[in-house]
Amino acid sequence: MGPRQNAGEAHSGHLVSRTERLSDASLSSLLRTRYRPHVVWSAPGEPSVVGCGAVATLTADGAGRVDAVREDATDLLDSIDTDPDAPSVARPRLFGGFAFHDDHEANAPWAGFPGAAFVLPRVQFTVTDEATWLTVTTRDADAAETVADVREAVADAPTDPEPRSPPGVLATERTPDRETWREQVESAVSRIRGGDLEKVVLAQSLAADLDDAFSLADTLDRLGATYPDCFRFAFRADGGGTFFGASPERLVTRHGGRLETGALASTIGRGETPAADAALERDLRESEKFRHEHDLVVESIREQLDPVAENVTTGERRVRKLATVQHLFTPMAADTDAHVLDLVDALHPTPAVGGLPPEAALDTIRETETFDRGWYAAPVGWVDADGDGTFAVAIRSAVAEDEAATLFAGNGIVADSDPDEEWKEVQLKFRPVLDHLERGHERDYGRAHER
Numbered sequence: 001m002g003p004r005q006n007a008g009e010a011h012s013g014h015l016v017s018r019t020e021r022l023s024d025a026s027l028s029s030l031l032r033t034r035y036r037p038h039v040v041w042s043a044p045g046e047p048s049v050v051g052c053g054a055v056a057t058l059t060a061d062g063a064g065r066v067d068a069v070r071e072d073a074t075d076l077l078d079s080i081d082t083d084p085d086a087p088s089v090a091r092p093r094l095f096g097g098f099a100f101h102d103d104h105e106a107n108a109p110w111a112g113f114p115g116a117a118f119v120l121p122r123v124q125f126t127v128t129d130e131a132t133w134l135t136v137t138t139r140d141a142d143a144a145e146t147v148a149d150v151r152e153a154v155a156d157a158p159t160d161p162e163p164r165s166p167p168g169v170l171a172t173e174r175t176p177d178r179e180t181w182r183e184q185v186e187s188a189v190s191r192i193r194g195g196d197l198e199k200v201v202l203a204q205s206l207a208a209d210l211d212d213a214f215s216l217a218d219t220l221d222r223l224g225a226t227y228p229d230c231f232r233f234a235f236r237a238d239g240g241g242t243f244f245g246a247s248p249e250r251l252v253t254r255h256g257g258r259l260e261t262g263a264l265a266s267t268i269g270r271g272e273t274p275a276a277d278a279a280l281e282r283d284l285r286e287s288e289k290f291r292h293e294h295d296l297v298v299e300s301i302r303e304q305l306d307p308v309a310e311n312v313t314t315g316e317r318r319v320r321k322l323a324t325v326q327h328l329f330t331p332m333a334a335d336t337d338a339h340v341l342d343l344v345d346a347l348h349p350t351p352a353v354g355g356l357p358p359e360a361a362l363d364t365i366r367e368t369e370t371f372d373r374g375w376y377a378a379p380v381g382w383v384d385a386d387g388d389g390t391f392a393v394a395i396r397s398a399v400a401e402d403e404a405a406t407l408f409a410g411n412g413i414v415a416d417s418d419p420d421e422e423w424k425e426v427q428l429k430f431r432p433v434l435d436h437l438e439r440g441h442e443r444d445y446g447r448a449h450e451r
């Protein structure tokens, strides 16, 4: 396949979008109308969006895929005859993501997920703190008809649904197994000690057979309760599975002339008691290894931003606590004129999910990992006609279809990494998704873990 491949459909016919205020409907309820969602996006400090149907789809492959999407997205969004009365949050946007590697091929479990795919939803629900908006985008058709139909579908949806219990997991299989993992980590460590590599993030996949069919709405609801400050996302491929997750990691937000990003790297578990938790936090803060691993990411992001941003500021490093793990986190911000997708291109992959130097790390990942990362650890998010948008790093994620799910998790390897410790940390990173597929964890997360 060439470096870009565009859906020709995007350029035939005139696109018209119409926006109306809906009587308040919750995200949970909008996930359960008779329209099956294609995209779901719920990010801290932003309105949540459910997109159903695709009035246009942009796809691209290869190393130039981010550029290709930016060009096509700009043309497509500019061509829409947008409702002049729509508030800016409810204007049409494109939602989608990218494959981690340039040379991605869309084989199982990634059937239907090309190198890049972005959807312009036919029906876009936008939920803000104040209101719920419906935006219908159609091609040379009367949007009013669809609006009436959608209103009826929303009225028919359950208003305050309780998520059903998880589907249950019958069997799991990790790739690699524990022995192979040990060999992989030891080989990466010796390459690092050899001097041509500083850090590499190695990952695993976990294939789970489910006892019951996977339900996106129930899983996203439960993830929202346990990981309220994370980026919840879902993308459904036509004729394929649904890629979803609850990621703590913002790749970048661009709003006007400002960008927001950050370094999230170095991981330790949570303690059973407040004292045990504080002791782990202290280890995380004080360990040379963790600090080194983290600082590499901060420094690299600074360099990666250099061509696309100015006045980069770095906030204070702090510990970010999630239900299952705690990380070191350093917030970063800058001024920028660049389109959000140019920022994505400059930042993906950060060494939080790739490594350093980037090329040596990517080669090591390709040579070592025996499963397909697909869209795992790659940018997912949205873009609008102004070139604003938000992208998360698609970790704590899985691709699921019917009674099967494949989960992904990885960890940064540096010179003094220990294979057993790394194995433990990777298992903790499977928990966010696995806990909501397995039965019996429903009560474990009553306590508020984020701060």
Ligand SMILES: C=C(O[C@@H]1C=C(C(=O)O)C=C[C@H]1O)C(=O)O
Residues within 6 Å of the ligand: 201, 203, 249, 264, 265, 266, 267, 327, 352, 353, 377, 395, 396, 408, 409, 410, 411, 412, 413, 429
């Ligand atoms: C790669 C993952 O997480 C990334 C790697 C981390 C680390 O090496 O400590 C921490 C947070 C993330 O940036 C994952 O969750 O799969």
